[in-house]
Amino acid sequence: TQLLEQSPQFLSIQEGENLTVYCNSSSVFSSLQWYRQEPGEGPVLLVTVVTGGEVKKLKRLTFQFGDARKDSSLHITAAQPGDTGLYLCAGQDLGGSNYKLTFGKGTLLTVNP
Amino acid sequence: EAQVTQNPRYLITVTGKKLTVTCSQNMNHEYMSWYRQDPGLGLRQIYYSMNVEVTDKGDVPEGYKVSRKEKRNFPLILESPSPNQTSLYFCASSLGPYNEQFFGPGTRLTVL
Numbered sequence: 029t030q031l032l033e034q035s036p037q038f039l040s041i042q043e044g045e046n047l048t049v050y051c052n053s054s055s056v057f058s059s060l061q062w063y064r065q066e067p068g069e070g071p072v073l074l075v076t077v078v079t080g081g082e083v084k085k086l087k088r089l090t091f092q093f094g095d096a097r098k099d100s101s102l103h104i105t106a107a108q109p110g111d112t113g114l115y116l117c118a119g120q121d122l123g124g125s126n127y128k129l130t131f132g133k134g135t136l137l138t139v140n141p
Numbered sequence: 142e143a144q145v146t147q148n149p150r151y152l153i154t155v156t157g158k159k160l161t162v163t164c165s166q167n168m169n170h171e172y173m174s175w176y177r178q179d180p181g182l183g184l185r186q187i188y189y190s191m192n193v194e195v196t197d198k199g200d201v202p203e204g205y206k207v208s209r210k211e212k213r214n215f216p217l218i219l220e221s222p223s224p225n226q227t228s229l230y231f232c233a234s235s236l237g238p239y240n241e242q243f244f245g246p247g248t249r250l251t252v253l
Contacts, residue, residue, distance in 0.1 A: 133182070134183060
């Protein structure tokens with residue numbers, strides 16, 4: 029099973045700042061999903077990117093899938109305290125044989141007021 | 142409301158005392174799975190089920206059992222819990238293994 033490496037592992041910023049988190053792998057993924065997990069809750073899907081080079085926007089969040097479909101990024105503009113949470117990427121490894129998604133370990137984001 | 146429910150939400154038990162964590166979904170999803178989440182290790186899949194009576198091991202199945210007698214339910218069984226099974230457990234369901242995963246609220250288990 030190939031790994032999805034997320035960076036940074038931890039990020040603490042002030043309200044209003046911009047940030048980017050990354051999800052990288054040596055494998056090609058047919059699609060990448062981004063989830064946000066708030067304290068005490070299960071992860072919730074934010075977006076799925078499918079096509080290499082695809083860019084999707086969700087209000088202040090911009091998601092990009094790399095041209096080679098091996099990496100993805102999440103950019104947040106003017107972060108707010110409500111953006112605080114654990115951001116997870118997950119994908120179907122085309123080289124894998126198990127019927128499951130591969131999850132990254134996540135980026136823990138704290139946005140301070 | 143479409144949801145995945147888990148019970149109990151919190152459980153403190155002792156080594157060796159059998160326990161079951163229940164999971165139920167109301168979305169008619171065929172695929173269900175169990176994950177454990179540990180600091181520094183992320184989400185790791187324990188078992189999954191492609192449909193009724195079809196289950197298979199995930200990445201960390203040792204010490205766990207599952208069953209899928211009905212489409213909506215997928216209980217996780219710990220026959221003889223040990224302290225290294227102290228963790229946060231999530232049940233999830235989806236249309237298929239690579240579709241959006243709908244997660245339950247989590248069960249925090251402590252084994253003393």
